[in-house]
Amino acid sequence: MTVIPEEKGVEAIVAQESVAATAKRGLSSPWASLAAVVIAVLWTIPTFGLLVTSFRPESDITSSGWWTFLTDPSFTLDNYDEVLNGSTTNLATYFINSIVITIPSVLIPISIATMAAYAFAWMKFPGRDFLFVAIFALQIVPIQVTMIPLLKLYVQPPFDLMPLAGSDAPGGGFYTIWLSHAIFALPLAIYLLHNFMSQIPGELIESARVDGAGHVQIFTKIMLPLMAPAIAAFGIFQFLWVWNDLLVALVFGSSENAPLTARLAELSGTRGQDWYLLSAGAFVSLVVPLIVFLALQRYFVRGLLAGSVKG
Amino acid sequence: MRSLKRSGLAGAAVLLAASAALAGCADDSDGDSGAAGGTAPGDGKAECEGMTEWGDLTGRDVTVYTSIVAPEDQPHIDSWKVFEDCTGADVKYEGSKEFEAQLQVRVQAGNPPDIAYIPQPGLLKTLVGTGKVVEAPDGVSENVDEFFGEDWKGYGTVDDKFYAAPLGANVKSFVWYSPKMFAENKWEVPETWDDMMALTDEIAKAGDMKPWCAGIESGEATGWPATDWLEDVLLRTGGPDVYDQWVNHEIPFNDPAVVEGLDTVGGILKNEDYVNGGIGDVKSIATTPFQEGGLPILDGECALHRMASFYAANWPEGTDVSENGDAFAFYLPPIGDEFGSPVLGGGEFVAAFSDAPEVQAFQTFLSSDTWANEKAKTSPLGGWVSANTGLEISNLASPIDQLSAEIFQDPEAVFRFDGSDQMPGAVGAGSFWTEMTAWIAQDQSTEDSLTKIEESWED
Numbered sequence: 001m002t003v004i005p006e007e008k009g010v011e012a013i014v015a016q017e018s019v020a021a022t023a024k025r026g027l028s029s030p031w032a033s034l035a036a037v038v039i040a041v042l043w044t045i046p047t048f049g050l051l052v053t054s055f056r057p058e059s060d061i062t063s064s065g066w067w068t069f070l071t072d073p074s075f076t077l078d079n080y081d082e083v084l085n086g087s088t089t090n091l092a093t094y095f096i097n098s099i100v101i102t103i104p105s106v107l108i109p110i111s112i113a114t115m116a117a118y119a120f121a122w123m124k125f126p127g128r129d130f131l132f133v134a135i136f137a138l139q140i141v142p143i144q145v146t147m148i149p150l151l152k153l154y155v156q157p158p159f160d161l162m163p164l165a166g167s168d169a170p171g172g173g174f175y176t177i178w179l180s181h182a183i184f185a186l187p188l189a190i191y192l193l194h195n196f197m198s199q200i201p202g203e204l205i206e207s208a209r210v211d212g213a214g215h216v217q218i219f220t221k222i223m224l225p226l227m228a229p230a231i232a233a234f235g236i237f238q239f240l241w242v243w244n245d246l247l248v249a250l251v252f253g254s255s256e257n258a259p260l261t262a263r264l265a266e267l268s269g270t271r272g273q274d275w276y277l278l279s280a281g282a283f284v285s286l287v288v289p290l291i292v293f294l295a296l297q298r299y300f301v302r303g304l305l306a307g308s309v310k311g
Numbered sequence: 312m313r314s315l316k317r318s319g320l321a322g323a324a325v326l327l328a329a330s331a332a333l334a335g336c337a338d339d340s341d342g343d344s345g346a347a348g349g350t351a352p353g354d355g356k357a358e359c360e361g362m363t364e365w366g367d368l369t370g371r372d373v374t375v376y377t378s379i380v381a382p383e384d385q386p387h388i389d390s391w392k393v394f395e396d397c398t399g400a401d402v403k404y405e406g407s408k409e410f411e412a413q414l415q416v417r418v419q420a421g422n423p424p425d426i427a428y429i430p431q432p433g434l435l436k437t438l439v440g441t442g443k444v445v446e447a448p449d450g451v452s453e454n455v456d457e458f459f460g461e462d463w464k465g466y467g468t469v470d471d472k473f474y475a476a477p478l479g480a481n482v483k484s485f486v487w488y489s490p491k492m493f494a495e496n497k498w499e500v501p502e503t504w505d506d507m508m509a510l511t512d513e514i515a516k517a518g519d520m521k522p523w524c525a526g527i528e529s530g531e532a533t534g535w536p537a538t539d540w541l542e543d544v545l546l547r548t549g550g551p552d553v554y555d556q557w558v559n560h561e562i563p564f565n566d567p568a569v570v571e572g573l574d575t576v577g578g579i580l581k582n583e584d585y586v587n588g589g590i591g592d593v594k595s596i597a598t599t600p601f602q603e604g605g606l607p608i609l610d611g612e613c614a615l616h617r618m619a620s621f622y623a624a625n626w627p628e629g630t631d632v633s634e635n636g637d638a639f640a641f642y643l644p645p646i647g648d649e650f651g652s653p654v655l656g657g658g659e660f661v662a663a664f665s666d667a668p669e670v671q672a673f674q675t676f677l678s679s680d681t682w683a684n685e686k687a688k689t690s691p692l693g694g695w696v697s698a699n700t701g702l703e704i705s706n707l708a709s710p711i712d713q714l715s716a717e718i719f720q721d722p723e724a725v726f727r728f729d730g731s732d733q734m735p736g737a738v739g740a741g742s743f744w745t746e747m748t749a750w751i752a753q754d755q756s757t758e759d760s761l762t763k764i765e766e767s768w769e770d
Contacts, residue, residue, distance in 0.1 A: 059627055062603070086382065151420035165422050250413055255405030266380035266408050272529075273602060273624045 054079055054279035061276040079280035083267065086277075091263065091284075098243060098259040098288075100174060105181035105242045106235055112182070113189035114231060118219050120190070121198040122205060132194070138187040147251050150180060154252070165252065176252040181242050189234055196230040197223065232299030240289055260285055353397030362397040362676055369399030371669040376417075376424035377659070378410035389689035394676045400669040418443050423664035426673060428478055430659050431732040432466045433739065438662060439469040445663045447678075448671045451476050454678035458699045462726045467660045475660035476678035479686075480698040482715045483539050483619040483655040483729065485640035489608050494635075498614075504547070504646040507615075511585055514614050521588035523579055524613035525596045526604025527748065534744030536601045537751060538731045539655065540580065540617060545572035546653035547646040551725050554653075558730040564738075564768060565761035573750075573757045575646075580751065588613025597752035609637060617643060619657070620715045624694055633710040640711060642718060650725065654718055657729045658698065687712075698726070735768070742767035 049066040057076045084091050120132050154165040154176045164175045246261040268275040349367030353359030384406045429435045438444050455464050455476050467475035501507035514522035527536040546554050549568040556562045587595045589607025602625050605616035631637045680701025693709025698719040707713045731739040742764045750760040
């Protein structure tokens with residue numbers, strides 16, 4: 001009697017392999033490759049057009065489409081010069097502001113969320129499930145709803161705490177931006193990292209306990225190394241979100257800590273007369289996220305797969 | 312990667328330390344209210360007249376929040392250097408294109424700037440309604456009485472209290488044309504509406520080009536240039552009083568006087584023989600970006616384009632914008648002489664959210680003729696004008712700004728602020744735009760369009 005399920009199992013494996021093989025054969029056929037290349041090219045054309053536009057002179061941009069570049073090429077770096085040096089404040093200032101905003105806004109939620117995720121996944125305390133559901137539910141609160149109340153709290157905090165916003169904001173007004181980004185990121189961060197962490201086999205933790213490890217040791221010596229791909233994946237998400245954010249910076253920041261996005265939003269001028277600069281501006285702002293993404297790409301892919309396959 | 316990560320962490324640590332240090336010394340510069348003592352740094356100097364009575368303002372900040380962004384912000388920052396030198400106060404400028412939304416967020420959250428340049432009387436009313444706007448000090452009120460017309464003061468007044476002095480201004484009653492083209496064809500700049508229509512017919516009959524061109528596409532604000540057309544013409548057919556009643560909804564939006572005005576506009580904008588020079592047919596007006604609406608004039612494919620003075624910035628680099636150049640503007644002539652010379656325009660107003668001495672000093676400075684002339688001198692590229700009658704026209708750099716200033720200073724001129732900026736948002740920045748777009752794009756009738764706007768206006 002025990003033979004039958006085994007046979008079934010073998011059959012299933014054979015069937016699975018043949019499905020995989022069919023898929024592999026189907027996907028690597030020359031036609032499929034051709035289709036993939038065509039899709040990739042079509043997908044890239046608008047970005048390519050944007051790149052070409054960013055090098056065309058103003059009069060060409062306003063009078064004809066980028067494809068005329070192919071028959072009648074004219075090349076200029078004026079747009080980039082205007083984007084980089086056109087403002088009264090050096091673009092480097094905005095760049096540094098963006099970095100100063102982004103790094104803590106990524107590190108704060110990650111460090112809190114990994115610890116919280118550990119507690120929710122591996123520590124038993126009363127009200128754990130209720131708290132976790134509450135945090136999970138917080139994800140559906142749109143950040144736009146929280147902005148005015150949150151800013152009010154920063155300006156007039158209760159219990160005579162130090163105001164974080166206003167004319168004499170401490171830390172150049174960066175605290176409010178960091179805290180806001182951290183607040184908005186935490187529900188998703190805790191949820192994602194908790195799901196990942198609870199999939200780590202319990203035997204690992206039990207054997208560590210047997211060897212005399214406490215929570216701190218388990219967290220630092222076992223969890224953190226295993227979590228690296230997941231943390232990196234979330235880090236990239238959070239980095240891109242903060243780097244591209246305009247709303248939080250506008251509401252909680254001031255002109256002195258305005259990031260790159262604030263400058264880009266104003267590139268087209270008071271009445272939109274300089275819209276031809278936008279293509280060059282788009283490529284300037286694209287550089288850093290692109291570098292970060294390419295540098296951390298393998299973590300990103302591994303982190304995404306880690307969540308789906310291991311379960 | 313490792314070294315990058317480490318330097319990032321080190322950077323963050325340095326930052327935290329630096330910000331903690333900043334936090335420690337933030338408390339000692341807090342004294343805000345009450346008059347400042349001492350003598351101003353510029354006391355006794357001739358150019359500091361009228362700025363020193365507030366005493367020594369050294370170390371005090373005034374924050375200014377506006378919708379004016381680079382590159383137009385630099386002339387503003389330069390223009391108050393005199394003030395900073397004379398009083399010792401430090402003026403901090405912040406411009407944002409999201410100004411209108413962000414200002415309300417900041418005011419509601421209790422974090423307003425000291426001074427805001429408000430581009431619409433309607434927004435001023437909303438802000439005064441929050442109770443956070445401070446009434447203008449007497450010095451400002453006196454300056455405005457001296458240098459501005461009553462109509463201007465009225466737009467800065469809410470419920471009989473004067474809050475905001477006018478700052479910059481622009482003339483919307485302009486028709487752009489090419490002086491070179493006019494000279495070649497021996498056309499004269501028209502001085503009455505009938506002359507203008509006769510010229511229009513002449514150009515249309517000659518057949519080289521359609522006389523008028525226009526574009527009203529402007530993203531989510533598509534339709535606003537058409538609302539300006541209606542306002543400008545209504546001021547001429549119905550007169551300023553009817554215009555005021557219409558803006559304040561004392562007469563219905565679809566009053567016969569307004570129907571007549573819009574039909575007059577339609578006589579040009581919906582006449583296939585007259586539009587849309589160099590671009591297409593009547594419907595192309597709705598899809599042409601307003602920035603490009605007048606450009607066919609340079610190609611000799613269109614002769615006339617009604618658009619505000621700030622259109623000067625939209626001509627491509629190298630265009631000679633002057634009386635005998637490639638492009639210039641003339642005043643949209645009145646229809647009949649019953650109502651004088653009505654001028655439709657826009658402008659900004661200076662509202663204050665603080666009554667600290669440095670803020671009041673700055674407010675008074677901005678309403679003076681000293682500032683207006685200073686601003687004119689610090690705008691070498693032009694593109695700025697004020698309705699301040701103390702402004703020396705010769706200080707303005709560009710011919711079109713000089714023409715605008717002459718119009719503002721003309722004692723015959725009857726100024727009216729852009730009506731859609733004063734109506735409730737749902738109308739002035741909503742149905743008025745969309746229905747005017749439908750009026751052109753879908754050939755919706757004048758009565759239908761105006762009736763639909765009237766129905767959307769809830770008192």
